[in-house]
Amino acid sequence: MDGATWSSPSRGELHDRVAARDGLHRLGREQAALRRVAELVAHGAPATDVFGAVAAEAAGLLDGQATTLTRFDGAAALVVVAAPAGPAPVGAHIAFGRDTLPDRVLRTADVVRVDDYTGQPDAELAASFGLGAAVSAPVLVAGEVWGMLTATSGDRPLPQDTGPRLEQFARLVAAALGSSQARSDLRALAAEQAALRRVAELVARGTASDDVFVAVTDEASALLGDLPVALMLYDDTGAVVVATCHCPAPVGLHVPFSAGTAVDRLYRTGRPAHVDTYEGTPMAGIARDAGIVSTTAVPITVEGRVRATLVSSNTLPATRDAVEARLTQFAELAAVAIANADARAELTASRARVVATADETRRRLQRDVHDGAQQRLVHTIIALKLARDALAAGSSAADLVDEALANAERANAELRDLVHGILPGSLTRGGLRAGIESLVADIAVPVDVGVTAPRLPAATETTAYFVVAEALTNMVKHARARRARVQVDLEGDDLLIEVRDDGVGGADPTLGTGLVGLLDRVDAAEGSLAITSPIGVGTTVRATLPCRPEVRGDAGT
Structure with a gap:
């Protein structure tokens, strides 16, 4: 070793x-x-x-x-x-x-x-x-x-x-x-995004709101494990069920405002509402009969106003925050669908009004021309033929010529008045200031005019003129005003028009006045119109029209 x-x-x-x-x-x-x-x-x-x-x-x-x-x-x-x-x-x-x-x-x-x-x-x-x-x-x-x-x-x-x-x-x-x-979270997220995408595609395609509502309730219920889901639209007295999934409440059911319900609380506060139990509330019996133990509701808000609610029933307190979050996502899509439906309805009504107005304008022009200038011209022709016959017979035709001349002059004046009603010559020749000054000259109520805008595109000047004309016409007919003020200014690429009077106020475009047609005219010009008319204070009409001036210079030049 x-x-x-x-x-x-x-x-x-x-x-x-x-x-x-x-x-x-x-x-x-x-x-x-x-x-x-x-x-x-x-x-x-x-x-x-x-x-x-x-x-x-x-x-x-x-x-x-x-x-x-x-x-x-x-x-x-x-x-x-x-x-x-x-x-x-x-x-x-x-x-x-x-x-x-x-x-x-x-x-x-x-x-x-x-x-x-x-x-x-x-x-x-x-x-x-x-x-x-x-x-x-x-x-x-x-x-x-x-x-x-x-x-x-x-x-x-x-x-x-x-x-x-x-x-x-x-x-x-x-x-x-x-x-x-x-x-699990990834699968849930993928399912949620797919459901939201399907509803969003329906909204983007302009699908009828009723079909979108059904899709919203179906998709939301599926993501919530088949919990009951209903979509309800509000009216003045409560809410009506318009779509459901796995929900005992039938479509068309009207639920009146009642203390203790999530639907009522949400409408008053504009915030999500929860009811963990209906026992001890006025709704206890109804909820029990419907098999509803608890409720989570989220608002559907359109233009700052609660228009509807998306409701899920029998939610548990431990999961209601997650339920609220999912319902809120679908509520946003439902809000877009409601806004689209409102826009389509408003557009349809506006088009109907435009067509009706155009038809009435044609009938009025036909009537005015037929009853006025056309009759004068017929009389002129008859008088001239009689004068020709008298001259041929060696008789005096002076009286007949005078009558024909008088009828021709009156026909010319009536046609001039008609043309002025359609589009005054002062507007086309002198611009907006001249047109408005010509307009107010025939109004008995004193009107102060301030126009600082230069010459503008013809379409803009025409729309602005009729805004002022309609506002002043409504003032004369309804306001019992002592004085009025018209102010038109150009700020950047926007023409600002304001017509203000000191009359009785209370003007309401929904009551069928000419202001409805004015709204349509301004909308067609891609402008905006606001009417403020508190009772006893007077009426102010403000319009904003987009424009790009063709000529920059002194107003009225």
Whole structure:
């Protein structure tokens, strides 16, 4: 041995070697068990498979000691989710009290061990399962205690390293839950976005609002696990159901405003409303008959006013925030559909008014020409023919010529008046200032005129002229004003028109005055019109017309 010496190991050295070999063997088993569970997690295995594997692998490493995975159900109960050889079956619901082992795990989020249940607050519960000792490690998901992994013994304390071993498996459970939740969240998000896209496409295509409402309730209900969903439109006395899905309330049902309902509260506040129970309210009987336990309602707001509500029934307090968030997304699409329907209805009504106005204008022109200038010209022709016959017979025709001339002059004057009513020559020749000054010259009420705008495109000047003309006509007919003021100014590329009087006020375009036609005319010019008319204060008509002046210069030039 080249001088080297050898001696047999001592008993202590042999013991240390055996202990080291056993430790390495145990570490290898532990790493293999952890790897098997980790591979399940990495491959996206169902959480239930991971739960069972964790409990079985942990029990194997603990020499067959019973190992149970439980989740917390609130702050005072557990549900068994995996127990290959545990004292309680899967699905068992176990209540616990203050300062018990599960309570301490929940409150501390740390490993808790009980080496002897004698004298413990849960000694009786432990005895019912045949437990003498236990060690539990918390399962933490997103920083919260989701559940715990527990090893139990019937007659002796568990090894001191039981807690750290359980913690390793508990972390794998948390990873499985986290990835499972992430996949679930992604699936839910994808389903939600697909549902919103389908409804948005209907809105974008201009689908009838009733069809959009049905799609909104169907899609929202599906995302909420088939909870009842209804869409209701408000009127002056309550709300009417216009679309439903899985809802006991029929379409067409009118729900009057009633204290204690989410529909009433939402309309008054403009904010989402919740009713967790109808017991003890005037609606208790009706809600009970309809099978409605609770309600979550979100507003559908159009142009700053609550027009409708999207309602889900039988929502749980724990999930109502999520329900509210999903309903709100669909409510926004419903609001666009309502606004589109309003715009289509307004456009249809406006077109009908324009057509009616044009027809009436043609009839009036036909009547005026027929009854006035045309008759004068007929008389002129007759008089001239008689004069010709008289001249041929050698008689005097002077009186007949005078009569013909008088009729021709009167016909000319009547035609001039008609043309002036259509579009005054002063406007076309002299611009907006001249046209308005010519207009107010024939009005008995004093009108102050201030026009600072230069010459503008003909279409803009014509629209502005008729805004002023219609406002002044309504003043003369209805306002009983003592004085009025017309102001027209150009600010940037906008022409600002204001006609103000000191009359009785109370002007309402919805009552069929000429102001309705004025709204249509301004809309056609892509402008805006505002009418302020408090009773007893007077009326102010303000219009804004977009324009690009063709000539920049002094007003009226």
